[in-house]
Each structure stands twice: as structure tokens, then as C-alpha cells.
Amino acid sequence: MLSDVIVNDQWWWGGWDCLLSYHVMGTIEVMQIRLSPSVQDTPVWTANEKGVVSVASAWNIFRKVKRQSWIDSKTWQKQVPFKMCFTVWRALRDRLLTDARVLRMDLSSTSRCCCCINPVNETIDHLFCSGSFAQNIWRIICGAKGIPFTGVSFSNITSQLVESKDKESC
Secondary structure: OHHHOEEOOEEOOOOHHHOOOHHHHHHHHOOOOOOOOOOOOOOOOOOOOOOOOOHHHHHHHHOOOOOOOHHHHHHOOOOOOHHHHHHHHHHHOOOOOOHHHHHHOOOOOOOOOOOOOOOOOOOHHHHHHHOHHHHHHHHHHHHHHOOOOOOOOHHHHHHHHHHHHHHHHO
């Protein structure tokens, strides 16, 4: 408890000084902490529901938890290998290192998509939808499911996913 190491508004180390470096003690001592007798001294870093105090339990006290987006909840699946989920996550955020992205970083790029008969610059859309290799894969998948493949763009697919989720929630 803080009240154990601050006495009369002064830091009292009581043997702790042999465990802490002078730098750490100096950093702590410059903190202007005043204890109020009317406020109970309570620990902030407490045990989790299982009674365990850990770095994770401290992290959960201070972090700001954001609501997970629907598309992220579908991207990260335990039964799908992590590297595949991570690749999809990066693709959805246009963070894959494609030729188009390299050029946006003002780096020269001379490579072309090696999967296509007529090589063109790599883009996320080309890799996942409009490239000849990608279209062949989609035809196989869609054909097996009895769905006609119309050759849509990657951004169109992602926006349709979001729109279909929005319609579900109405």
C-alpha cells in the first residue's frame, strides 16, 4: 500500500532501497503524491477473478477496450491458421506489400504478378479478384457452390460484406 511507503508526505523506503536502483528511486521521489486521511488507500493493481496478480491483470485495468468490429470478428478465427488471418487482416487494410503499395512509398518497383499470363502491377484487387489466377480460383469455388462468378473488385466484396451485416442488424 502507498501508505506503507509515504510517511508525513515523504517517501520512506524501509529497506526497499537495496532492491531499487537510484534512478528508479529518484524518479519515484519526484512524484508529488499527497495522501488524504479521508480517502482509503486501496491498491489499483489487484488480482483477477482467479485471484492471480499478473501483468495481464494490470494491463486490463489501464487499457481502453474498443468494441470489436463485425468484420474483425469474422477475420480472426481460431480454426484458421494465424498467418492466414493476419494476411486477410492486412489485405482489408491495404497493408500487403504489393507493387502498388511499394510505389506509393516512393520506392521503385519493376516486378509484375508472376501468377498471370499477362503480368501486370500487383494490387490487392488484382491478387484477390481481378487477376487471371484469382479469377480461376473464384470460378472453382463459386462453381462448386453453384454461384455464378461475375468478377467483382476486392473493395466491392468488402463493402458488400459490411452492407449485408448492416441489413442483418436492422
